[in-house]
Amino acid sequence: MLVGDQQLKAFLLDSNLLTKVQLEQAAKKADKTGKRLEEILSSDHLIPQEELAKLKAYILGIPFVNLEKEAIDPKILRVIPEPIARKNNIIAFRKDGNALQVAMLDPDDLETIDFIRKKANLKILPRLTDSESIKTVLKQYQESLEAEFGDIVKKETGEIRMVEEEKEGVEEDLKKVAEELPVIRIMDTLLKHAIIQNASDIHIEPLEKEVLVRYRIDGILHDTMMLPRKINTGIVARIKVLANLKLDEHRLPQDGRFKVETEDYRVSFRVSILPVYDGEKVVMRLLPEHSKGLTMEGLGLQGEALEIIHRNLKKTLGMILVTGPTGSGKTTTLYTMMDILNHPEVNISTVEDPIEYRMPRINQTQVKPQIGLTFANGLRSLVRQDPDILMVGEIRDRETATLAVNAALTGHLVLSTLHTNTAAGALPRLLEMGVDGFLVASTVDVIIAQRLVRRLCDDKVRYRLKKEEIDVIGKSIDFDMVLKKLKEERILPKDATWQTIDFFRPSASKDCPEGYKGRMGIYEVLPATDAIRDLIIKRTTPDVIEREARKEGMITMLEDGVIKAVQGITSIEEVLRVISE
Numbered sequence: 032m033l034v035g036d037q038q039l040k041a042f043l044l045d046s047n048l049l050t051k052v053q054l055e056q057a058a059k060k061a062d063k064t065g066k067r068l069e070e071i072l073s074s075d076h077l078i079p080q081e082e083l084a085k086l087k088a089y090i091l092g093i094p095f096v097n098l099e100k101e102a103i104d105p106k107i108l109r110v111i112p113e114p115i116a117r118k119n120n121i122i123a124f125r126k127d128g129n130a131l132q133v134a135m136l137d138p139d140d141l142e143t144i145d146f147i148r149k150k151a152n153l154k155i156l157p158r159l160t161d162s163e164s165i166k167t168v169l170k171q172y173q174e175s176l177e178a179e180f181g182d183i184v185k186k187e188t189g190e191i192r193m194v195e196e197e198k199e200g201v202e203e204d205l206k207k208v209a210e211e212l213p214v215i216r217i218m219d220t221l222l223k224h225a226i227i228q229n230a231s232d233i234h235i236e237p238l239e240k241e242v243l244v245r246y247r248i249d250g251i252l253h254d255t256m257m258l259p260r261k262i263n264t265g266i267v268a269r270i271k272v273l274a275n276l277k278l279d280e281h282r283l284p285q286d287g288r289f290k291v292e293t294e295d296y297r298v299s300f301r302v303s304i305l306p307v308y309d310g311e312k313v314v315m316r317l318l319p320e321h322s323k324g325l326t327m328e329g330l331g332l333q334g335e336a337l338e339i340i341h342r343n344l345k346k347t348l349g350m351i352l353v354t355g356p357t358g359s360g361k362t363t364t365l366y367t368m369m370d371i372l373n374h375p376e377v378n379i380s381t382v383e384d385p386i387e388y389r390m391p392r393i394n395q396t397q398v399k400p401q402i403g404l405t406f407a408n409g410l411r412s413l414v415r416q417d418p419d420i421l422m423v424g425e426i427r428d429r430e431t432a433t434l435a436v437n438a439a440l441t442g443h444l445v446l447s448t449l450h451t452n453t454a455a456g457a458l459p460r461l462l463e464m465g466v467d468g469f470l471v472a473s474t475v476d477v478i479i480a481q482r483l484v485r486r487l488c489d490d491k492v493r494y495r496l497k498k499e500e501i502d503v504i505g506k507s508i509d510f511d512m513v514l515k516k517l518k519e520e521r522i523l524p525k526d527a528t529w530q531t532i533d534f535f536r537p538s539a540s541k542d543c544p545e546g547y548k549g550r551m552g553i554y555e556v557l558p559a560t561d562a563i564r565d566l567i568i569k570r571t572t573p574d575v576i577e578r579e580a581r582k583e584g585m586i587t588m589l590e591d592g593v594i595k596a597v598q599g600i601t602s603i604e605e606v607l608r609v610i611s612e
Contacts, residue, residue: 049078084161093157096134098124098164103171107131110151113172113227114296119143122160122168129153134160134168172227205278209268217262218269222291224255226298229549231317235270237263237310249485249550250358267304267311274302282306288385290320301385318387325367330360331551331595334520336586339477339558344371347419349476350439352426354451360483360552361448362387365422368446369393372420380416382409383424398424406431414438423447429465436466439474454480454557454585455577458567472564478557482588482609484601485547491535491599501529504603508590509581516586517597535599553592553606557585 049057061071081097088095103124110123110131121143125132131153133144138157148155208214221244225233230246242258258266271278274287285304290297301316327337343351351368353361366388369379373392384398384406394416396409407430410423414434425448426432439445451457457478461471496504504510510529517523523532537546557563557580566576581587586594592606 081161081163084159088159091138091159093138093159096124096132096158096160096164098122098134098160099167101164101168103168105171108168108171110153111147112293113169115143115147116172117169120162120165121147122165123147123151124158124168126153130156132156132158134158134164136160136162136165205264205268206272208265209272209278211265214262214265214269217258218266221266222298222300225317226291226296226319233313233315233317235263235266235313235315237307237312239309242266249547250483251485251545263310267313270302270313270315271304274300276302276304281311286385299388301387316387320388325363325370327367327371330364330367331600332554332556334516335584336554336556336591339556340368340479343477343558344368344444346444346476348439348442348444350435350445350447350474351476352447352449352457352478354449354454354457354478354480355482356450356452358483359481360550361481362424364479364481364552365446365448366390369420369422372444377419378417379420379422380413380418381422381424382406382413383422394418407434410434410438414441414443418443420444420446425449426461426464432461432464432466436461436470436474440470445474452480453573453577453588454478454555455573455580456480458563458576459570459573462567462570468568468570472559472567475559475567477559480555480557480588481552482592483550484553484592484595484605484609485545486549486551487535487537487599487601488540488543488546488548490538490540490543491546491602492538493533493535495532496529496534496603498530504593508587508593512581512584512586513590513593517594522594522598532597533599534596534603536602536604547605551595551600553588553595553609555585555588555591 057071060066064071085095101124103122107123107126110126111121111133116122119140120136121140122134123131124134131147131151133147133155135143135157136159138159144155144157221233225246228246228248230248231250232247232252234243234245234247234252236243236245237260240260242260242263244255244258245252246255247253268278270276271285271287273289274285275289276285276287284306285302287302288299289302290299297320299318299320301318303314303316305312305314327340332340340351343349353364355361369381369390373379373390375392378394379392380394380396382396382398386395386397389395396404396413398404398406398409406423406425406427410421410431411434413421421435421438421443423431423435423445426435435445435447449457449460451460455478457480458471458475461475462468501510514523514527514529518525518527537543539546557576559567560583562579562583563576566579577585577587589606589610592601592610593603595601596603596606
């Protein structure tokens with residue numbers, strides 16, 4: 032059912048939507064790039080998307096629908112779960128008896144149509160639409176979910192009974208409350224709401240008279256809703272049951288995890304419960320278990336920094352360190368490296384706290400300090416397991432550092448993290464832990480420091496920096512080096528200057544309320560060259576090491592952020608916010 036290029040050309044000329052010259056130029060570009068004519072027409076904005084979709088619908092003999100102003104009944108909308116709708120660009124918008132009308136970008140996607148037919152047990156009538164219609168309707172999932180959550184809370188709260196936590200037999204009472212239908216419904220909706228919004232964390236915080244629920248989305252905490260105080264006991268009890276924690280323990284912190292699996296998603300939840308003045312605060316980290324592997328490019332690495340990392344990943348021994356504060360994406364970077372290295376001919380073993388993602392063919396060990404299984408003890412045992420590659424979740428003390436360095440010396444590739452703010456700061460940190468300078472110099476091959484910045488949405492405002500803004504930013508970055516890199520990578524023309532470069536600011540829209548959606552990394556990658564190794568042995572300061580690295584061409588995180596701002600990926604304001612934190 033795909034429209035062929037020749038067929039599309041003929042109809043475009045007949046409809047006078049394009050001139051013959053425009054069409055020939057577009058066809059040449061399609062041949063040169065290996066893309067379909069339809070993709071070139073859309074990406075080069077030669078024809079409005081809706082007109083192109085209408086023409087395709089006419090050629091295929093399928094009705095075209097524009098849903099931009101359509102308010103769809105939530106019950107019909109949710110016949111197709113939001114993740115499937117978003118992934119496959121398909122929307123259920125009308126139901127007549129046993130027939131369900133669905134709007135699609137690709138009516139030839141028979142696999143998705145068949146899946147929905149079996150799931151809904153309805154006759155599926157495909158309709159063609161455009162991407163703007165899909166985007167508009169996807170927002171309605173959010174609105175319907177919020178309404179659903181509000182209705183459930185109002186309806187179910189009255190049925191939840193209070194439990195006096197000090198009386199005898201409280202554990203049995205809490206277990207009963209945790210298994211009551213109203214609590215289960217509220218908890219399920221709370222989790223679903225977070226998953227669909229792509230939240231990374233859920234905070235449930237008891238206050239004096241209410242319970243505050245907050246979601247962390249793209250690194251920023253947002254107040255999501257206030258719940259009645261009486262719900263708190265039931266919700267906390269429900270979370271403890273799911274995470275297999277002690278129900279009657281209210282004075283000590285507890286940690287656990289559980290998993291939610293549906294046809295649409297698989298998400299692990301890492302649970303932390305902490306006693307606070309008004310009760311117990313719960314924080315749940317969401318860890319999606321998607322099969323789609325990440326790449327170093329997808330994380331935000333590019334140019335020479337990317338080449339350095341790939342070069343060092345090919346080594347059979349040595350150490351690669353990733354540094355940054357909590358929540359800067361260090362673990363994701365390590366998992367991405369392991370995914371690249373994960374071949375049948377190598378044995379990869381890890382010691383982690385906690386295990387965030389399960390990976391096939393990788394032997395992952397969870398640290399348990401309460402029984403003596405520390406990073407150091409775990410690493411000592413792993414070395415006897417004939418590994419080729421070792422991943423140590425974090426180097427926290429002298430013993431772990433010494434063992435990791437010795438493993439790197441004796442024929443293993445070691446990946447690990449350190450809590451330092453810069454790449455150069457990682458080297459003196461190892462020396463402070465008591466590792467000999469010549470051992471650090473012999474084993475560490477590359478250090479990566481990183482932060483996460485929010486991505487700008489498509490609707491963004493173009494502007495240019497004023498002279499005073501250039502002067503302020505110029506105090507922190509080497510403008511000449513950044514400009515040279517941008518020209519070398521052909522991101523900017525050779526005659527570009529900072530006064531002629533376009534930058535971008537966020538623009539709020541219904542689909543993107545803050546102008547940002549998703550995150551990516553900004554990095555500095557410091558390879559251990561001969562000059563850097565000499566400085567390590569001399570036990571010099573991080574500043575001296577960084578100066579030498581910059582002489583050798585290292586781009587700092589701030590400069591990498593500016594490069595990404597020039598590319599329109601993020602904004603200068605976002606980069607400065609993250610670096611200054």
